[in-house]
Amino acid sequence: MDATQGRRHTADAGGQGTADADAEQFWERHYGTRRAWDAHVNPLLAETAAPLCPGVALDLGCGPGGDTIWLAQQGWHVTAVDISTTAVERVRDRARDLGIAGRVVTEQHDLASSFPAGQFDLVSAQYFHTPFAFPRGRVLRTAAHALRPDGLLLIVDHGSTAPWSWNQDPDIHYPTPTEIAAELDLDPEHWSVLRAEMPGRQATGPAGETATVIDNVLLVQRRDRSMAA
Ligand SMILES: C[S@@+](CC[C@H](N)C(=O)[O-])C[C@H]1O[C@@H](n2cnc3c(N)ncnc32)[C@H](O)[C@@H]1O
Numbered sequence: 001m002d003a004t005q006g007r008r009h010t011a012d013a014g015g016q017g018t019a020d021a022d023a024e025q026f027w028e029r030h031y032g033t034r035r036a037w038d039a040h041v042n043p044l045l046a047e048t049a050a051p052l053c054p055g056v057a058l059d060l061g062c063g064p065g066g067d068t069i070w071l072a073q074q075g076w077h078v079t080a081v082d083i084s085t086t087a088v089e090r091v092r093d094r095a096r097d098l099g100i101a102g103r104v105v106t107e108q109h110d111l112a113s114s115f116p117a118g119q120f121d122l123v124s125a126q127y128f129h130t131p132f133a134f135p136r137g138r139v140l141r142t143a144a145h146a147l148r149p150d151g152l153l154l155i156v157d158h159g160s161t162a163p164w165s166w167n168q169d170p171d172i173h174y175p176t177p178t179e180i181a182a183e184l185d186l187d188p189e190h191w192s193v194l195r196a197e198m199p200g201r202q203a204t205g206p207a208g209e210t211a212t213v214i215d216n217v218l219l220v221q222r223r224d225r226s227m228a229a
Contacts, residue, residue, distance in 0.1 A: 020083075021111055023132040027084040034104070039066030043201070044217055046070065052152075053122030061141060062130040065091030071124075072103040079116050080106045099172045100189065106187035111139045120146055123153045126175050131167065137183035144186055147222040152194075155180060159198050159214030164205035177218040 001175050040167055044066050049057075054075035059068045062080035071078045080091050088106035095104035107116050112135055123143040128136065146154050159174045161167065175183065177196035184191075203213045 007124065008189055020112060020132065023112075023130060023134070024083050024110065026132070027082070027130075028086055031084045031086040031090070034064075039064035039069065041066050041070035042156055044199075044215060045124055045126060045154060048152065048154050048219060049074065049122060049124075052122065056118065056148075057122040057124065058118070058120045058143070058146065060118060060123065060125040060139070061130075062091055062106070063087055063127075067093060067124055067126055068104060068106075069094060069098065069100070071122075072100040073098070075103070076122070077103045078105070079110050079118065080104060081111065081116055082106075083108065083110050084132060115139070115142050115146070119148045119151075121148050121151045123151070125153070125155045127156065127158055129158060132219070137185070140180075141184050141186065142193055144184060144222065149222055149224070151210060151222050153210075153218075153220040153222075155216075155218040155220075157216040157218075159216040162203055162205060162213050163211050164207070164209065174214075174216060177216050180216065180218045181220070184220070186220065190222065192221050193218065194221050195219035 050070060055077070055135065057071050057076045058077045059065075059071070059078055059080045062068050062082045064087065065080055068078045068080040072095060080088060082088050088108050091104040092101070092104065095101045099221060109116060123146065125140060140153070140155060147153060157180065161172060177198065181196060181209050182195055198214050198216050200212050200214050202210055205211050
């Protein structure tokens, strides 16, 4: 993957990248037509990161940026990445409005073709789903390789369909944490699975309705110091 092709959104940087036009348009429409921009940290990320000493984090598919903003507010330096230019621009603007712009860099990437440069203490992939063909296993494996020694990769996926979800495909299969770990295909000599669980939680839909939904959670730690770049 080419780390140079993303479009960086800071006060002082610009550039052009390539992206799958359909996927980019889809997610641009998704965020461009979104009036409410309410974004909160995922509790599973907060639970994982709260005990850690703040370092350098990467938020893959940051979307509205609730996770990025929360991490930056805890003292982390965060690179927030999304295929949607609207999403990353809004995260950048929100960070600026909150006075934490110095700890947030936003970059537009189609992660199928480019990946941000750097080494990270924490990589977070929260509900990193897309309806388009996407080499997710390869991207997440690249993320695992971008970890510093002792760094953590937290993947939180949907494990069930909420009644208000835009995707009600009855045949949808949500990969289990074990299946996600198998897709990553990481050498157990160098990466450890710290958590592979499917907890339920009470979720609230856009109209205030509630339902129990499942999250598929995988937490991986890089162990091998000799492999770090
Ligand atoms: C289901 S949303 C989750 C957003 C956010 N992480 C959250 O928890 O609310 C999936 C996110 O992945 C982004 N995404 C989809 N395909 C992508 C790609 N090829 N490269 C980078 N980001 C992508 C979307 O724009 C979207 O923001």
